[in-house]
Amino acid sequence: MIAQELFPILEEQVSVGFTGRVNVLEPNSKMLLGSVELYEGEVWTSTYKGIKGLKAFYNLCIDSFRDDNDFYYVVEPEILNSSRTIHYPFTVLRRKTAQVVEDFKKNQGLRPPGNVKLLINPDFIKSGKEVEGDEFDLLCCISDYNKVDDIYKNCDLLDYQITNSLVSLRKKNALTVVKKG
Structure with a gap:
């Protein structure tokens, strides 16, 4: 089960039909590392460390579970012009992300x-x-x-x-x- 800070924030934004982005910042410098964009409560797209789409979202989630990573999140209401790259309902995305994180943990030492x-x-x-x-x-x-x-x-x-x-x-x-x- 996902119990990090990102998913409670996303759950809250999904529940209210939020449109905008959740920016992911490095906690000390507040440098932008990526974002998760939502449109009317649906996860629309994600960017993280120069990667876009579902891979960026999964990599962001994996990094958020690492002990050496802490992120600072900022929720910004905003009109979005980007095209959708993540096409899963939030409940499916949450389940798939949990599986990806599990698979990552199994082989991270390899x-x-x-x-x-x-x-x-x-x-x-x-x-x-x-x-x-x-x-x-x-x-x-x-x-x-x-x-x-x-x-x-x-x-x-x-x-x-x-x-x-x-x-x-x-x-x-x-x-x-x-x-x-």
Whole structure:
């Protein structure tokens, strides 16, 4: 169950049919990290650390559960002009978010260091071995970005999906670590 500060704020805004945004700020500097936009009580879209949409919302929720993260929230009524990127009713979004946070907690220790560089093993590609959908999406991203930090930032998959796919692809010998640090 989600018991952090963000969801009680969102629940309150959803219950009154709020239109505007909930800004997420770094507590000391009050620097804007992201926001959750609501339109007539529906979660409409989210931005967080340069990412937009459902992935941004999930990453924000995951970070809000980490012990080393505290956020400051500011609710602003506002007319919104942005297009909708989150299409779940709030109750469904809450349930899906709880599942994403659980999945994240299960594998957070498996994420490789950000400075590691990865390459796709050409022998794996030649072998024609099957890959899952998430693995394929990750391989496409690795063909453009080989540094782990860049992969997590630019891949459309959620962070825990990237981690699971990296582990799976390493077991299949599809990836080669080129450089550490």
